[in-house]
Amino acid sequence: MVYVGSKKTTHWKVERKTVEKNRRIHMKTLCFKLSSIIPKEHRTIHKTVLTQQDCFDEAASYILKLGENIEKLKQRKQMQSKRSVGQEVVEVRHEDLNLEVVVVSGVRKRFMFHELIKVLEDEGAEIVSASIVAVGDKIFHTIHSQAISSRIGLEPTIVSRRLKELVNGAEPEFHSGIEI
Numbered sequence: 001m002v003y004v005g006s007k008k009t010t011h012w013k014v015e016r017k018t019v020e021k022n023r024r025i026h027m028k029t030l031c032f033k034l035s036s037i038i039p040k041e042h043r044t045i046h047k048t049v050l051t052q053q054d055c056f057d058e059a060a061s062y063i064l065k066l067g068e069n070i071e072k073l074k075q076r077k078q079m080q081s082k083r084s085v086g087q088e089v090v091e092v093r094h095e096d097l098n099l100e101v102v103v104v105s106g107v108r109k110r111f112m113f114h115e116l117i118k119v120l121e122d123e124g125a126e127i128v129s130a131s132i133v134a135v136g137d138k139i140f141h142t143i144h145s146q147a148i149s150s151r152i153g154l155e156p157t158i159v160s161r162r163l164k165e166l167v168n169g170a171e172p173e174f175h176s177g178i179e180i
Contacts, residue, residue, distance in 0.1 A: 027052070028052075031052050031055045031056075034055055034056075034059050035050060035055045035058070035059075038058050038059060038062050039062075042058070042061070042062050042065065043058060044058065044061065045057070045058060088103065088104060088105045088106070088109060088167045088168060089102075089103070089104040089105075090102075090103050090160060090163045090164045090167055091103075092156050092159055092160040092163065093156075094154065094156035097146050097147040097150055097153060097154070098128075098144070098145070098146050099120070099125055099144075099145045099146065099147075099154050099156060099159065100142070100143070100144050100145075101116065101120065101141070101142070101143045101145070101159070101163065102140065102141070102142050103116060103140075103141040103163065103167055104138055104139070104140055104141075105138070105139050105141070105167060106137060106138065106139070107134065107137050107138070107139055109139070109167070111166055111167060113130070113132055113141060115166055116141055116143060116163065116166065117130065117143065119159065119162045119163055119166060120143060120145050120159065122162075123154060123155065123158060123159050123162070124147055124148050124149065124152050124153075124154060125145035125146065125147060125148065125154055125159075126145060126146055126147070126148050127143060127144075127145050128144045128145055128146055129143075129144045130142070130143045130144070131143075
């Protein structure tokens with residue numbers, strides 16, 4: 001097709017304007033879609049009408065936050081998989097004369113529940129309640145105890161160390177909670 005003189009330039013300018021107009025409309029639609037998928041809780045700019053730049057800033061901020069959340073979840077998953085591979089969990093909570101012990105172990109772990117209780121009794125605790133719950137391939141031991149004597153009390157660091165030795169397979173040392 002051959003254009004003569006100014007007809008060629010005019011037609012080319014009109015076509016370029018139309019293409020640019022369609023591009024802008026398309027970008028506006030995409031920005032609206034992008035803005036609509038960002039949760040309202042995450043919004044940091046509280047305007048009724050967001051500019052395209054505001055929209056891009058919000059989206060970039062939200063994407064970075066999602067990336068951080070993914071990293072945290074990956075770390076948590078790694079920690080949990082390390083625990084499930086064979087590392088047992090021993091938690092000892094101490095408040096006044098009360099002691100709560102939670103031991104999470106695998107079903108193949110070779111220690112008996114009465115051994116946990118014996119450690120606590122050796123350290124001067126009286127068992128108030130105890131329970132065992134099996135969930136999947138984990139066993140949750142929970143023991144609530146209190147000090148036999150308020151004068152002597154309980155030493156949670158020693159109890160924790162001895163329970164960890166027991167659970168992780170080391171030969172526990174004999175410790176008496178009563179000193180002479």
